[in-house]
Amino acid sequence: MVSGKNHWLFLIHPWLPLLCVLNVLHASQSNVDNRTETNVSPYQYILDLLDGTRHGYNKKIRPGYYQGAPTNVSCAIHVNDLEKVDDLLMEYSMNVYFRQSWKDERLKFIGNETLQLHYSLVDKLWLPDLYFNNGRQSKVHDFPVPNYLLRVSPDGTILFSQRVTLNLACYMDLANFPLDTQACPLMFGSYGMTQEHLVSSWRSNSPIALDMEIAEQLPLFVLTGYRHDICTDMYYTGSYSCLNATFYFKRRIGYYVSQIYLPSSLVVALSWASFFMEPDAVAGRISLGILSTLTITTQKAYITESLPKVSYIKAIDIWMLMCLFFVSLAFIEFAVVNLIYRYYRKINISHSQVTSSNGIQNAYQENKSTCTCKMGQNQARKRSFLDLISRGIFPALFLLFNIVYWTMY
Secondary structure (H helix, E strand, O other): OOOHHHHHHHHHHHHHHHHHHHHHHHHHHHHHHHHOOOOOOHHHHHHHHHHOOOOOOOOOOOOOOOOOOOEEEEEEEEEEEEEEEEOOOOEEEEEEEEEEEEEOHHHOOOOOOOEEEOHHHHHHOOOOOEEEOOEEEEEEOOOOOOOEEEEEOOOOEEEEEEEEEEEEEOOOOOOOOOOOEEEEEEEEEEOOOOOOOEEEEEOOOOOEEOOHHHHOOOOOEEEEEEEEEEEEEEEOOEEEEEEEEEEEEEEOOHHHHHHHHHHHHHHHHHHHHHHHOOOOOHHHHHHHHHHHHHHHHHHHHHHHHOOOOOOOOOHHHHHHHHHHHHHHHHHHHHHHHHHHHHHHHHHHHHHHOOOOOOHHHHHHHHHHHHHHHHHHHHHHHHHHHHHHHHHHHHHHHHHHHHHHHHHHO
16 A cells, blocks of 8 residues: 555656756746846846856856857957058068957847947956967057957857057068068967867958058058958967968158169269260369269168168169169270370370481471371370260160169069
């Protein structure tokens, strides 16, 4: 015979599965009720989750971990300021708003408005471990408070933005310097999470934004464009998702025209002044040639000091070497003219010193002197002809060089 207590258990036993289901539904409903309590606002609910007052959130566990899915992080960059492009250090600096967005189901709440959270709550959130691959130095601004923007949407989407100044490596090809365009990359991705855990992507609308006024503010460069793409870094520890943005900087030519091209061209033209001097104006022609050569050499040294040492020839090197060649060639032309002048002048002097006491010898000497004078006049005309053709050939060759140079570069 069944006792009274066992009799009740016997009657309840068929209903035990249904009671368990009802208990689970009641627990789930209580969790939902926690989000919709009339005395708890959505903001307070998120605060309680992040502070640990309510269970269900752990910043050490990434979103989607228990579901076995990677966390998708959407990124965007707003360029706030372009500070410099340094040829010598091969780097460039910019100030950006670096924005990241991801979805965390644990932070869902009932409501219609996106919550603006306090910047101090950043330390209580799980954050993607993104870093800048080609960054040499970075600074997150914290005056007067950390420059963070943190928002949470009702569906659990988090927007995290921070203001960062970056010094980024940009290895330049200076073969066409200073008529070059440089492509400077900005690469970033996950440091410790492989693609199985974190996947980064560009935001679908306006992944890179900047004002055109910013593109024109650099003194020696102008930003002509940019592009973005997705990449994958392969290492021994695995494959990592990464993003890449490339900025194209075209060098402004105005500074180099006024400081290098025009002065060196004027020095080359100044060296042609020796073609209009007399062959016996040795002091003036030598001084002009030496001064022109030293000026070109000094300009070349100044340019070399302001650029990194590279093993290939740059466009500016070709220009300066050709200017030095034209100046040296004008100096060599003077040496040839002066050599001819001195040689025949010496012959004339030696013949003029020959005297004779008899009439036959005097007549012979007079005829010989007449021939010598005619010879000297012919050589003088040759010297004048050499200077004369140099006055036309040198400018023509320099003009031809300019046409070829500016066409190539």
